[in-house]
Amino acid sequence: MIDTVSGSETLPFAVQLKALLDQEARYQPKLCGLRIIETAHDNGLRMTVKLREFEVKDLLSLTRFFGFSAETFSLAVSLLDRFLSVMKIQPKHLSCVGLCCFYIAVKSSEEEKNVPLANDLIRISQNRFTVSDMIRMEKIILEKLHWKVKAPTALHFLRLFHSYIQDQVPGNSKMILNLERLEAQLKACHCSFVFTKVKPSLVALALVALEIQEQHGYEHFPALTEAVLGLQQRLSIKDGDLVCVRELVAKCLIEYASTKCTKPNGQRLRWIISGRTARQLKHSYYKIAHLPTIPESSA
Known part of the structure; x- marks a missing residue:
């Protein structure tokens, strides 16, 4: 059975916070697995920090x-980091x-009518594996994560x-x-490996503290x-701890806003889509840069 995060926006703040904190530690990526990735050499044989970050940006x-x-x-x-921390x-x-982690998240968070076909996801992302490969991988991911999908993320804490x-x-x-600006900043932090080792609640609080500062x-x-x-x-x-993570957030946002980070390949992504998918997509979807721009402060 797929685990979910219980709670309601109508509940008192203290109750919502306790519910998230009670589950937070259980859904953290394994530190030992993250350290293996962090120390891996970029030789094409092992998972590295750089590869993980490029995958999240995609x-x-x-x-x-x-x-x-x-x-x-x-x-x-969250699903990707948790899986990478337990599987080499x-x-x-x-x-x-x-893509399987993304598909699991889509099916867990989006309305059923908006969930794309697996084959369309494969075509759009220009991957060479098959739907059968995705089905097998999805099962492996769910089994390794003990079917606990909906983790308390930094986004939950940020909104609370x-x-x-x-x-x-x-x-x-x-x-x-x-x-909206805070959520965009959080997305930038998700793209940085350094925050995989930080509790979601601390990342969220550091974002808020930096913005207020x-x-x-x-x-x-x-x-x-x-x-x-x-x-x-x-x-x-x-x-x-708060000062340290707040400084990490500030550094991340500066790097994210740089030209080098925003366009690592110097070009826009090009996806292959079916005619049916093309008809379903909004016109604006065809003009998306590799990474979105964080909105300016309204103050």
Whole structure:
């Protein structure tokens, strides 16, 4: 049976937070497996940090291509990292693993009517494996993850923290934190391997803390920082840990915004699609850069 994250937006903040925190540790990628990837040499025989990051960027492009939700992308990354941390795979199998994680996430998060056929996914991503290969790989992934699919992701925490802070600050300052911008920044962090070893709750809090830090001249800055401090205390996060991850986030966003990072291959992706799929897609889907631009702050 596929495991799910229980909870409802109508529940009190403390109840929602406890539910997420109770499951967070159980869904973390295995640190020992991540370290193997981190120390692997780029010889074409082992999984490396670079390969993982390129695969996640491709999943982000696919997410935007189909117009899928941020939940789908975050869940796909969670599934991929958890699987890579427990299984030593060869680089030649990575595209199949990544696409299967993406497909599992799509079927778990999107409406059934919007779920594409496996064959269309294969064609669009220009992979050379078959639907049968995907079916076999999907079963392996689910078995290795014990059929526990819907993990509490940094996106869940980010949205919960955003809602909490909005309730803590004066009414005329509620627009200071742009959730769309925060979610775009989180997607950039997902593309960086360094955050696979950080708890989702800490990544989310660091994103919020960084965004608020940049609003230091704002009238209600003290109220915002007080709200972040309250979250930090609830999560029992040390000052040093928050500062460290906040700096990692800042560095990641700077690198993500650079030309080199935004266009690693110096060209747009080119996908092969069937006529039927082409008719179903919006015109804007044909003009998607490799990585999306993070919206400017509305402040």
